[in-house]
């Protein structure tokens with residue numbers, strides 16, 4: 001381990017709604033409780049695009065990317081349970097593992113885990129005198145990161161890095177919405193609105209959990225075909241709320257037990273609630289722009305005994321759930337590799353954003369040299 005740090009290539013966002021630029025930044029070595037990881041794969045997620053577009057506030061300059069996997073290169077003082085050479089997935093909630101929420105299976109809500117830990121003057125990444133922030137404490141659109149040890153989860157070596165990266169966000173979020181938020185039971189029915197990486201993960205999760213009927217909805221027929229291969233029993237091509245509602249009601253006239261909204265748009269959220277049967281639950285998984293509002297009819301909600309559930313990171317406890325998802329992948333029950341539509345370089349993330357924004361891509365994964 002060097003004491004004066006190294007240089008890493010990273011995609012830096014300097015201004016909202018401007019393209020990110022690839023440049024070399026100085027990175028200091030890991031300090032007490034921190035780990036240095038060489039990235040091998042980093043998924044491109046809608047939350048990165050939301051931040052780049054200014055839908056969410058952000059400090060600048062920043063390195064985006066929060067869905068990463070790689071190899072541990074160096075350890076700071078006092079780091080235990082992790083070794084140099086370990087293969088790891090990064091968690092964008094650095095849960096402490098000891099607080100009341102962590103101990104009760106709600107690590108995603110750990111108060112310590114949601115602090116973005118790196119601000120001036122301690123930022124690991126620097127451009128001259130200026131600190132460069134890491135999105136959600138990670139910033140995986142970079143060759144290497146220094147992150148808290150609590151954000152690092154070792155995984156089996158036989159899980160490929162591109163698959164592991166997706167377990168860090170899309171797959172945990174989508175399957176967690178099914179397992180933790182909805183608590184879907186065998187024989188239940190479900191509709192999944194939106195078949196990007198998160199929606200397709202919800203489809204796979206619903207199959208693993210034993211859903212009888214899984215209706216996939218998207219505007220893109222190719223993504224619907226993939227949803228069918230991953231476990232959807234029915235497909236609805238819906239480009240308007242009315243088209244979606246008519247298509248789903250044709251399959252489930254009395255409504256569904258669970259509706260998963262993965263788009264993050266108020267009209268789709270409204271549709272999710274409207275499609276519920278008696279005692280159904282709508283899980284709001286997609287993250288909308290700041291300030292979005294939704295109108296509900298509380299009498300209808302009460303009379304029909306329905307629930308609207310907010311879902312953040314799929315209610316994931318990273319240490320436990322990443323291990324489970326790796327096991328399911330290795331057993332062939334969760335074919336995460338099928339979600340990957342494009343393997344790209346760091347210089348192609350902007351193009352991936354464009355194609356993700358208009359629904360043409362399921363999941364792009366940046367693959368780094370050595371992967």
Ligand SMILES: [Zn+2]
Nearest residue numbers: 045047169170
């Ligand atoms: Zn994400």
Ligand SMILES: [Zn+2]
Nearest residue numbers: 096099102110
């Ligand atoms: Zn905690």
